[in-house]
Amino acid sequence: MRRFDKRVALGIALIGLICLLWLGATGGLIWSTLDDAGRTILKNTLGERIMLLLLMWAVSLIAVGSALRFLVSYFMTAPARLAEEAQVLLGTDVKRQLVPTGSIENRRLADLFNQLVQQREALRDEMDTRVQEAARNTEQEKNRLAALMSELTKSVVVCNLDGRILLYNNRARMQFRALSQAPGVAGGGELIGLGRSVYGVFDRKLVMHALENIQHRLQRGASAPSAQFITTTQTGQLLRAQMAPVRSVQTAANEPVQMTGFVLMLDNITREFEAQSRQDHILHTLTERSRAALGNMQAALEVLEYPDLEPDMHERLLAVLREETEGLGTRLRELKSSALDSTVLRWPLEDMLGADLVAAAIRRIEALGGLSVVATEIDDSLWLKVESFSLLQALSYLAERLRQECVINTVQLRLSMGTGRAQLDLCWTPSAAKSTDKVVPGWEHDPMRSGGEDTSLTIQDVVERHGGAFWFEREAETGTVFFRFLLPLAAPQEQLETSSVVRNESRPEYYDFDLFQASAQSRSLEDSKLSELSFTVFDTETTGLDPANGDEIIQIAAVRIVNGKLLRHENFDQLVDPKRNIPAITIPIHGITPEMVRGQPTIDKVLPAFHQFAQDTVLVAHNAAFDMRCLQVKEKVTGMVFDHPVMDTLLLSAVVHPNQESHRLEAITERFNINILGRHTALGDAMATAEVFMRLIPLLAEMGIHTLGQAREAAQKTYYARLKY
DSSP: OOOOOHHHHHHHHHHHHHHHHHHHHHHHHHHHHOOHHHHHHHHHHHHTTHHHHHHHHHHHHHHHHHHHHHHHIIIIIHHHHHHHHHHHHHHSOOOOOOOOOSSHHHHHHHHHHHHHHHHHHHHHHHHHHHHHHHHHHHHHHHHHHHHHHHHOSSEEEEEETTOBEEEEOHHHHHHHHHHOSSTTTTTTTTTOOTTOBGGGTSOHHHHHHHHHHHHHHHHTTOSSOOEEEEEEOTTSOEEEEEEEEEEOOOSSTTSOOOEEEEEEEEEEOHHHHHHHHHHHHHHHHHHHHHHHHHHHHHHHHHHHTOTTOOHHHHHHHHHHHHHHHHHHHHHHHHHHHHHHHHHHHHSOOEEEEHHHHHHHHHHHHHHHSSOEEEEEEEOTTOEEEEOHHHHHHHHHHHHHHHHHHSOOOEEEEEEEEOSSSEEEEEEEOOOTTSOSTTTSTTGGGSEEEETTEEEEEEHHHHHHHTTOEEEEEEOTTTOOEEEEEEEOBOOOOOOOTTTTTSOOOSSOOOBOGGGGGOOGGGSOTTTSBGGGSOEEEEEEEESSSOGGGTOOEEEEEEEEEETTEEEEEEEEEEEOOOSSOOOGGGHHHHOOOHHHHTTSOOHHHHHHHHHHHTTTSEEEETTHHHHHHHHHTTHHHHOOOOOSOEEEHHHHHHHHOTTOSOOSHHHHHHHTTOOOSSTTSHHHHHHHHHHHHHHHHHHHHHTTOOBHHHHHHHHHTSGGGGOOO
């Protein structure tokens, strides 16, 4: 849609009025010089042709309008566009050459701008090189800390004093995913993210109480104050949190230590607590039932001592003794099983890719000498929960003993999926010189010895640590014999489903130390600076362009901007089952087929999760009127009202660049030199819109538009604000 230039209309009207006045004045002069006869002749001559004169006047205005439009475009619009494009180069880091248009003078100006830009880029490159050299050490320290946090196997979350998250590691992200009430939709992204409040998970009063205790101990001069508390989440999970302070940097020896934030180290103790509760229940039941059983047995024994006891009574009492004895035995076995489960639960097992465990076992066995190891039938997708050191000791012990006592020089390792557990097999082909079946049984109870090292552990101990099983077996068809370990499975490590459209960086953006300075809690959003607000930039794909008359959302995606940083890994991307057909004509545009959305969550499941993801942020979209209309028509179905403040990059582009011919997303991204990955996918468009929005913010600031309220007011004055859906 091209905006009509009011200046052309104003110029035509002005020229037409002047011509009309000039014609009237000329006619008046002629009229004043004529006598009555002449005036009568003139009146008779022109009176019937006055409409022809007016028509010629109108035709002349059309010619004047065309010429005027060309002149405005040539001498006025082209310099204005040049100024806007120069403003882009001045206010952003965009690197591109301006295209000369318009008059010769304007073209020369464009060439001069391009030369100046080249000089500026050369100077900027030189400055960047020097700054990078100066900041390299600082960045290395920062990356080391981020790497340490990212790779920790313990969940770590760092917050400022407002409870806003400024750092978290991957372990914490996975743990919060488990705490999410909509794990398949929001994926925990509504609970954890840079700038989000930790009070979405924890009770504010509980955290504040722990903070007060730490601050009190800091004031008393404690060197390492900390606090610990246990809390429940909305999903019923039990979390144990250890809190430690983040202190300010002291610039003077006598300067008091200030607390600028806090670190939370989290453990999910739900399973541990449940296991302990079950064991307590079994102990209590055993105690109560044993007391009654012992009473019955004591009474039966006393009666059995009577010499004149009837044979029938004697037999019944013996039956009582047998029944109570059997019951005691059963309860003791239950207690032993529970104690074993508790032991397994407390034993530290780690998640490990099965293929890695097999590779480590091959290296360890071959290092012993005299044996070659072959890996066959390895399921690369299996993740195990193992204590790898003792398990590798067990495999090495078995392999070495096979070589010594069964006279073999080759073994195989297999890893496959069993019934609910993984099967790890140590296989070999029996030697003709030594019988295997009579030698091998019973090895699981012997203390292990491998590579000249003795240990008190047995194979059975290792198996019990894993809560697994172990046996010796022969395959009838091939004659191959093997030891089989049944091992617990671990959840596969998380894979980023959206990796095809997000930037491939070495480490996700899980930290933003600048948030230590943020204290936006008490500020009004309208008066808040755009550079300090948190935004959810989103886009929807639909079955059509008429949401009010039945077109449905089939995909919704969003990314977050916090503290001026685009958090590519904190995204929301969800297909939606529209429960209606997808027009075939739209499929080539968005690439979403009916098969892709079949079985996906419906809109009443997705929008509540998206609402949580976008909480406490400003919504941003390109042509937001359409996307917001899609959300609004679903308010009755979902009960979700999106009353967030909304920003529209289409309107903001019109504010910043009023003379550009197009404000479509493709045109703006080309202007800002932004590459769109996945155009017309919801996540791809949301990413591109976020990039555009971040470049518009400094350009708005140059126009004196700094706050959310100022930006919304300026946007509503643009021509495109009239768009309705």
